[in-house]
Amino acid sequence: MVKPKTEEEIELLRENAILVSKTLAEVGKRVAPGVTTLELNRVADEFIRDNGAIPSFLGYDGFPAALCMSVNSTVVHGFPSEYVLKEGDILSVDCGTLYKGYNGDSAYTFPVGEVSAETRKLMDVTKASLYKGIEAAVAGNRTGDIGYAVQTYVESFGFSVVRELEGHGLGREMHEEPGVPNYGRRGKGTHLVEGMVICIEPMINAGDKAVYLARNGWEVKTCDHRNAAHYELTVVVRKGQAEQLSTFDYIEKDGKIKF
Numbered sequence: 297m298v299k300p301k302t303e304e305e306i307e308l309l310r311e312n313a314i315l316v317s318k319t320l321a322e323v324g325k326r327v328a329p330g331v332t333t334l335e336l337n338r339v340a341d342e343f344i345r346d347n348g349a350i351p352s353f354l355g356y357d358g359f360p361a362a363l364c365m366s367v368n369s370t371v372v373h374g375f376p377s378e379y380v381l382k383e384g385d386i387l388s389v390d391c392g393t394l395y396k397g398y399n400g401d402s403a404y405t406f407p408v409g410e411v412s413a414e415t416r417k418l419m420d421v422t423k424a425s426l427y428k429g430i431e432a433a434v435a436g437n438r439t440g441d442i443g444y445a446v447q448t449y450v451e452s453f454g455f456s457v458v459r460e461l462e463g464h465g466l467g468r469e470m471h472e473e474p475g476v477p478n479y480g481r482r483g484k485g486t487h488l489v490e491g492m493v494i495c496i497e498p499m500i501n502a503g504d505k506a507v508y509l510a511r512n513g514w515e516v517k518t519c520d521h522r523n524a525a526h527y528e529l530t531v532v533v534r535k536g537q538a539e540q541l542s543t544f545d546y547i548e549k550d551g552k553i554k555f
């Protein structure tokens with residue numbers, strides 16, 4: 297039985313969610329050809345600390361940076377590096393904060409300059425599938441309803457859902473129960489109860505669903521080397537409609553990223 301959060305806890309999670317959302321926007325402003333992912337990591341690390349929080353990914357199970365920076369065929373958990381972003385790349389940025397004892401966790405996939413129409417489609421469908429998942433995150437449903445909503449939407453476009461990784465509960469720990477898979481069957485899985493705080497994060501491949509773990513033990517990559525996209529938001533399960541804690545508004549409303 298997963299314990300729902302109190303409204304006081306939800307307010308602390310909201311503060312984290314807003315900080316993570318703003319951090320992603322700070323990074324997004326600087327995503328461009330010629331920039332290294334290490335430079336972007338530095339921006340986020342500094343922004344998070346300037347706001348009195350700690351980048352929670354740094355040191356998590358030995359992870360070496362504030363952000364996960366996953367380029368093109370890297371699905372998630374990429375290391376920031378000296379890699380220089382180039383026109384047509386896509387960059388998934390996953391950000392976590394620890395503030396007042398609670399966690400924030402959200403992710404966004406940015407285009408680097410102009411991307412191909414096929415890549416644009418992958419990004420759009422992945423993001424839309426996240427909102428389909430959020431629509432299903434209501435009290436009385438189960439985690440399988442979220443997974444089903446994401447999976448059916450994504451597969452209708454011929455894209456595939458990564459099975460090895462999933463969303464999760466969020467609270468004092470970055471990864472709490474329940475697991476929130478991006479595939480599944482309606483009416484199966486953990487019951488969703490009002491006040492549960494969960495991260496929904498579809499990881500979607502342009503080609504086959506198969507992934508492998510890189511030799512560094514972290515980076516998850518597509519076996520067919522085609523692109524993958526990843527978007528993540530934190531929501532509170534409510535009756536009738538989930539309440540979003542994190543948001544992409546800071547990223548999308550500054551006019552730089554066109555949708």
Ligand code: MG
Nearest residue numbers: 390401402403
């Ligand atoms: Mg994340």
Ligand code: MG
Nearest residue numbers: 401495497528
């Ligand atoms: Mg997460």
